Amino acid sequence: MALSQRLELRTSQSLVMTPQLQQAIKLLQLNNLELTSYIEQELEQNPLLERDERDRPQTEAADPRRGDEDDLDDRSGERDWDAAPDSFSEEMGADWTSGPGSGGGSGADEDALSSIDQRTATTLTLRDHLLEQVHLSLSDPSDRAIAEALVDSLDPAGYLASPVDELADLLGVAPARIEAVLTQLQGFDPAGVFARDLAECLAIQLRERNRLDPAMQTLVANLELAGQRDWTRLKRLCGVDTEDLTDMLAELRALDPRPALAFEGQPVQPLVPDILMRPGRTGGWHLELNPETLPRVLVNQRYARQVGAAAERDKAARSFLSERLQSANWLVRALEQRANTILKVAESIVTHQEAFFHHGVEHLRPLTLREIAETIEMHESTVSRVTANKYMATPRGTYELKYFFTATIQGADGGSHSAEAVRQRIKTLIDQETPDSVLSDDRIVAILRAEGVDIARRTVAKYRDALRIPSSTQRRREKAAIA
Structure with a gap:
């Protein structure tokens, strides 16, 4: 067989991830604090970028108590559309608080708010958090002294590092006194602190959730069998089947084996919404991006021309200037595109969850990222990035955009229900209980099934x-005690 060479021309399509596209994707998933930090770095690195110091839109535009919207029509980052809110909108509008500069409060009020922001943004250590609970919960000076010694005996993960007998000798009290105070401290936040081993840490968290039933107690007492994956023996000891054991193990995995690590040294940051929502003056809803979190940068074209003229004969300087100018122009366009995308996703969410904003959480409907992606004709991964760590201030509170995407529970009639709405329905049923009609879980199941x-x-x-609702037995006991 003879070998020969030949040239062929083929066409194919492929997605090339350019550096600009990679950065655009990165910008979408940054929250407002991360974006601010990113912009600061770009301003330092690119001499052709500068802040837009022109007047920003006043934050009063987000106050639903103000009805004048004529001056908002030309502002970027704002949308209005009809959705005909009911009387709830006007009622809830009065519960919003004007931001600084809205004319709604005195200078003293603004100073107080600023002071609160400064306090909440400071680092709160685990020790401070626990000692605050000690002083609120324990009135006896001796018990407080014991509690402070126990707090100082915690290791970085939140476990008690010193034996009770050793602390008893050190403080000159009976071990039983230490144990009594320790039992109280084990009910403190975060759940699981003051445990002496992993099993006790998990048991404390399960008890706090009212999930430490006999089967769970047995499972926690035999964690080594779970590590050995001896499922047959665990099922026999716990008296459960495979499905129940799987659920129980999933519950254990959801617990925190080192409750102090996520707390210690983490600053508590005030939550700043990315999107502001309020009822429109003529009906529907009004959405706008929060001007306080919206980065505003400009390309300094005059400086670019001046530097370009000076570098006319320097090839390296011209190349650098061209690259910086291209990067600056791209960043401005990317920020504008990011803002438009966030607003477009928020609009679609509000449209899909309109019943929630009118009537409350029981009317939250099942929603997936794909539904929003198809509505706004974008990729599902784009919607996922946009909704991560982005918050919307609404008349019903401030919610992360991901909150509105809930799991689906099938309905008896072939329809579907939002898992969050079902949870709220369960809470409503229990809130309506009387001492003579406490609902068991089985009874709640029957009611929900009757509702489809x-x-x-x-x-x-x-x-x-x-x-965090206790069992029907505990609720019955509590209601009887109150009665």
Whole structure:
């Protein structure tokens, strides 16, 4: 067989991730604090970029108590559309608080708000957090002294590093006194602190969630079998089947084995929304990007021309200037595109979840990233990046955009229900209980199924625990004691 050479021309399509595209994707997923830091770096590195010091839109534009919107029409980052809000909109509008510069408060009020922001942004250590709870919970001076010694005996993960007997000898009190105070401290936040080992740490968190039933107690006492993956023996000891054991193990994985690590040394930052929402003057909703978090940069064209003229004969300087000018122009366009994309996603969410904004969480409908992506004709991954760590201030509170994407629970009639709405329905049913009609989980299942929600008893128990609602037995006992 003879070998020969030949030339062929083929065409194909491929997605090339240019540096500009990679940075544009990065900008989408940054929250407002991260974006501010990124912009600061760009301003330092690029001499052709400068801040836009022109007057920003006043924050009063986001106050739903103000009805004058004529001056907002030409502002970028704002949208209005009709959705016909009911009387709830006007009622909730009065609950919003004007921001600084809105004319809604005195200078003293603004100073107080500023002081609060400064305090909340400071670092709060685990020790300070625990000692504050000690002083609120313990009135006996001796108990407080014991509690402070226990706090100082914690290791970085939140476990008690010193044996009780050793602390008893050090403080000159009976070990039983130490144990009594320790039991109280084990109910403090964060759940799981003051444990002496992993099993006790997990047990404290399960008890706080009212999930430490006999089967769970047995599982926690036999963690080594879980490490050995001896599922047959665990099922026999706990008296559960495979499905229940799987759920129980999932609950354990959701707990924090080192409760102090996520707390120690982390600054508490005030939550700043990216999107502001309020009822429109003529109906519908009004959305705008928060001007306080919206980065504003400009390309200094005059400086670019001056430097360009000076570098006319220097090839390296011209190349550098061209690259910096291209980078600056790209950043301005990318920031504008980011703002438009965030606003477009927020609009679509509000449209899909309109019933929630009118009537509350029980009307939150199942929603997926794909639904929003198809509505705004963007890729699902883009919507995922936009909704991460972005918050919207609404008349019903401030929510992360991801909050509006909830799991689906199938309905008995073939429809679907939002998991968050079902949780809220469970809470409503329990809130309406009387001492003579405390609902068991099985009874709640029956009610929900009658309402068209196909749900299992264990799912009801999980949702109830997530809401920090005790079992029907404990609720019955508490209501009887109050009565």
